[in-house]
Amino acid sequence: MSDHLQRLYERFRYRGRKFDFEAVGLRLPNGAEGELETIRHPGGAMAVPVLADGRLVLVRQYRFPLDRWLLELPAGTLEPGESAEATIRRELAEETGHRADGWAELGQFPLAPGYSDELIHAFLAWDLQPLPDPPAQDADEDIETVLMTPAEVEEAFARGEVDAKTMAGLALARGRGRL
Amino acid sequence: MSDHLQRLYERFRYRGRKFDFEAVGLRLPNGAEGELETIRHPGGAMAVPVLADGRLVLVRQYRFPLDRWLLELPAGTLEPGESAEATIRRELAEETGHRADGWAELGQFPLAPGYSDELIHAFLAWDLQPLPDPPAQDADEDIETVLMTPAEVEEAFARGEVDAKTMAGLALARGRGRL
Numbered sequence: 169m170s171d172h173l174q175r176l177y178e179r180f181r182y183r184g185r186k187f188d189f190e191a192v193g194l195r196l197p198n199g200a201e202g203e204l205e206t207i208r209h210p211g212g213a214m215a216v217p218v219l220a221d222g223r224l225v226l227v228r229q230y231r232f233p234l235d236r237w238l239l240e241l242p243a244g245t246l247e248p249g250e251s252a253e254a255t256i257r258r259e260l261a262e263e264t265g266h267r268a269d270g271w272a273e274l275g276q277f278p279l280a281p282g283y284s285d286e287l288i289h290a291f292l293a294w295d296l297q298p299l300p301d302p303p304a305q306d307a308d309e310d311i312e313t314v315l316m317t318p319a320e321v322e323e324a325f326a327r328g329e330v331d332a333k334t335m336a337g338l339a340l341a342r343g344r345g346r347l
Numbered sequence: 348m349s350d351h352l353q354r355l356y357e358r359f360r361y362r363g364r365k366f367d368f369e370a371v372g373l374r375l376p377n378g379a380e381g382e383l384e385t386i387r388h389p390g391g392a393m394a395v396p397v398l399a400d401g402r403l404v405l406v407r408q409y410r411f412p413l414d415r416w417l418l419e420l421p422a423g424t425l426e427p428g429e430s431a432e433a434t435i436r437r438e439l440a441e442e443t444g445h446r447a448d449g450w451a452e453l454g455q456f457p458l459a460p461g462y463s464d465e466l467i468h469a470f471l472a473w474d475l476q477p478l479p480d481p482p483a484q485d486a487d488e489d490i491e492t493v494l495m496t497p498a499e500v501e502e503a504f505a506r507g508e509v510d511a512k513t514m515a516g517l518a519l520a521r522g523r524g525r526l
Contacts, residue, residue, distance in 0.1 A: 173414040184384040189368050198489040205363040206412040231460040233385040235352040238460055278510045280459040281410040281417055310377040322522050331457045332511040335518045343501050
């Protein structure tokens with residue numbers, strides 16, 4: 169018996185634009201065998217952008233799996249060969265039209281470990297400046313910037329309008345005494 | 348142009364044990380068209396089980412997508428026709444060997460809205476009692492119960508050992524003044 173996973177066979181793999189989906193036969197560390205499905209993801213990067221007055225820069229974003237708009241901290245998927253820090257600088261510019269002069273790593277966490285290997289790398293961002301010539305958004309994104317206090321984010325979360333990673337990012341920033 | 352999503356065609360569907368995965372052609376509310384992939388999930392239910400001394404009941408659980416153990420609040424996937432409240436009572440028993448006599452709904456939130464439609468229904472649970480004859484765990488689960496203070500959970504989260512939904516659940520319980 170091994171302490172780690174053994175891959176027995178691959179039944180299926182779907183190569184998506186940003187991540188893969190696979191169904192594989194596995195032997196788990198406890199000896200159980202089964203066919204399990206998971207998203208194989210290159211990782212995500214998220215910013216907790218804090219303005220001088222303590223408000224946060226969030227995005228109001230259309231999410232097609234739910235067919236509705238959510239409030240979220242700016243985030244995106246790592247591109248091949250891209251560092252998490254490069255990803256989040258790019259996404260902050262594309263999604264909010266801002267750059268930050270202050271950056272600090274907050275840590276990384278699993279988003280949906282029941283069916284995805286995605287880890288989200290979280291960064292605190294401050295000294296925010298509007299870009300004179302912001303980059304274009306992706307064609308399939310529909311995003312506007314929203315400024316909210318942490319208390320307002322928590323109220324919106326209790327109404328189901330905010331996603332889990334955003335609350336995880338607030339917890340990390342608060343743990344560092346930065347909210 | 349519609350305010351909502353239009354489904355143009357289905358390229359692919361995988362029927363998994365607990366959820367489906369699909370690749371579909373979509374027209375988004377902003378008019379953009381594309382082929383997008385998502386997990387179609389029946390929903391999850393999570394407990395924030397609070398002991399009389401303020402500690403939380405978590406589970407240390409092997410997660411095959413990451414091939415490592417994580418600390419998480421007890422949770423599980425809704426079965427066909429099952430209510431979220433029935434799911435979480437069942438999962439609390441299976442995963443921790445406890446039942447709760449006090450239950451309150453905390454709300455629901457999207458877990459990974461970039462590629463999943465899963466909503467997690469969160470419940471506060473108190474008046475916890477060990478079951479005299481706890482039910483068996485699923486064969487592919489490998490779970491032990493861990494008691495931690497909220498501060499200890501936050502420290503473990505900063506080390507990457509806790510998932511996003513757990514931090515979201517703590518935020519909901521704290522917002523109700525229950526942590």
